[in-house]
Amino acid sequence: MSGTEIFGGWVAAFLTLAIFSYLYKDNPFYKIAEHIFVGVSAGYWTSMFFWTQIQPNLFGRLWPKLEASEMSGGLMSVWYGIYNVLGAVLPAVFPAGGIDKGHGMHLIYIIPFLLGIMMLLSISSKLSWFARWGIAYTVGMAAGLRAYGFLNSNVIGQIKGSAVQFVGGLPFFNLLGDSIFNSLIIVVGTISGLIYFYFSKEHTGILGKVGRLGIYFLMISFGASFGFAVMGRISLLIGRFIDLIDYSKAGYHHATIWIMIVMVALLGYSAFKEKQAPPPTTE
Amino acid sequence: MKDQKFWTVVAGLALVFIVYWYLGHPIFKSDRIVMFFAVLLMMGTLIYYIRVAERGEKIFLRTIPGLKAIEEAVGRSTEMGKEVLYVPGIMDMDQVETVAGVIILGYVSRMTSRYETPLNVPVSRSIVMKAARESCKESYLIEGRPDLFHDDMVHYLTDDQFAYAAGVNGIMNREKPAACLYMGKFYAESLILAETGNSIGAIQIAGTASPSQIPFFVTACDYTLIGEEFFAASAYLSQKPELLGGVKGQDVLKVIIISAIVLATVFRFLNEMGWMGWNVLDFLTIQ
DSSP states (O other): OOHHHHHHHHHHHHHHHHHHGGGTOSOHHHHHHHHHHHHHHHHHHHHHHIIIIIIIIIIHHHSBOOOHHHHOSHHHHHHHHHHHHHHHHOTTTSOTTOBOSSOOOOGGGHHHHHHHHHHHGGGSTTTGGGHHHHHHHHHHHHHHHHHHHHIIIIIIHHHHHHSOOOOSSOOSOOSSSOOHHHHHHHHHHHHHHHHHTOOSSOOOHHHHHHHHHHHHHHHHHHHHHHHHHHHHHHHHHHHHHHHHHHHTSGGGTSHHHHHHHHHHHHHHHHHHHHHHSOOOOOO | OOOHHHHHHHHHHHHHHHHHHHTTOTTOOGGGHHHHHHHHHHHHHHHHHHHHHHTTOOOOOOOOHHHHHHHHHHHHHHHHTOOEEEEEESSOTTSHHHHHHHHHHHHHHHHHHHHTOOEEEEESOHHHHHHHHHHHHHHHHHTTOGGGOOGGGEEEOOSSHHHHHHHHHHHHHHHOOSEEEEEEEOOTTHHHHHHHHHHTTOEEEEEEOOTTTHHHHHHHSSEEEETHHHHHHHHHHHOOHHHHHHHHHHHHHHHHHHHHHHHHHHHHHHHHTTSOOOOHHHHHOOO
16 A cells, blocks of 8 residues: 555544544534635635636637637637737646637637626625626526426426326225325325415415425425435445544554544543633632 | 506417417427416416516515514524524525525625624625625615625635535534524535534524425424425515515416316326326326
8 A cells, every 4th residue: 555545544534533523522623624624625616616617618618729720810810819918827727829628619608708707806896796797697597597497397297297196906005106095195295285385375274274284294205304314324424434444454554543542532631621720710 | 457568468479379370380399388388377477476566566475483583583693692694505596595595694684784793604605605795785784784794794615515514513613603594505514504503502594495405404493494485485574576476476376286286187087087088198298
């Protein structure tokens, strides 16, 4: 095993145990892990977004690599002249001759480019209102784009899925498969659930009773979902324990064991000192 | 038939469509006609009720218990002299839950400015940070307390889901807010946040439409706005006619959908019994 792998194992074991130490209480080990996690991930995602989205998909479409003859003449020479200026400042982002990411030139991408610049203008108090355009575009675009999909899957699909079978040789009751009883549950559960979310009328009388039935159905489904998710979390926990057991082997110089001993000793010492410290006086 | 302008436009469009249909309806995909009418019905209903609300007609919305609790939570924070922590979910502004979360944030920040209670809004997306700041700034201006507003009350942590959860947990542990509000789109971090909030003794109110996360919030929070309640809450609190009309329109659509479910079930039964040749399931299958 290489030195880098062993070092990685020690780091992973330390960070895992530092996060687990939160089960005892908020402590310096947890704080170290938390701040490393937040800081590294913020930097990592910024870098990832830039190098996987902005540089190849935005700049790569605005200034793709073209033949020298295609870049010459009229507006193209001005356009690539801007690129060359940017390339002189940031050669890693704007390499000479254009960005070769397999895209053609799509000048429509000037719109997201400008919206991005508008978002950056929020650093200026006078020009920060430009950022609202980007927000408005994001919200409006998402609403329009998703309306069709939601209508298809959540409305038409739901109506179709709720039109269940009641005949065709179905048994009255079947725990695992289709049955008349299960069909009845689906129809009654869906309708009463929808009625619970009816807001234009006070839930009294028959509406209140059906709405109450709806919330019972919802709570039962939430309970099942909760149990299912907890099982998933347990499997994640088992995964972390398996890794910790691996890091406690001789190949990693018993990383888990040593780190755990040091952590427990330091936390124990800290608790002991806290206990011995005189209580704060109040006047 | 109060809204004559609306019905005139509807009649005009219907006439145009009938003429278009009898002219052979070029470029119209006939196998998507169900979807076409569903889109029209939905749009028409929502526009009609938004116009009703904009005319100033009273739109009744029943009380949602979690809404009253938001005011209590801010009041409790004020009494204890501690901050209100507001988490607008971990997704971007292209999610409707995040938009609803930012609208509710506007209402919460109005209360915090009125009571001079500190507000802390950690976010995980840059566009959400900008939108949330604008929303808070507007609220503080409306309440006449721009001096209390500062940009750092809405601050970015990280885009990473669990790093964000760890960061918010750290804020909860160190600053011990008296109220934690989770309003937006959440995934697996929901229980981590709600459990930590519970451990510090904060009053917790959650609102989300993520079905897989509602159980966790129901378990660990004092109040939870479930699914549609969350969207209705944003309309109820903002009292904006377009949102109130939207909720009323959606209620009418729910009644239409319930009727459609009952009719589809009956038609399927009749078809399977051999009493009717028309298959409703084929009709509802969108190509």
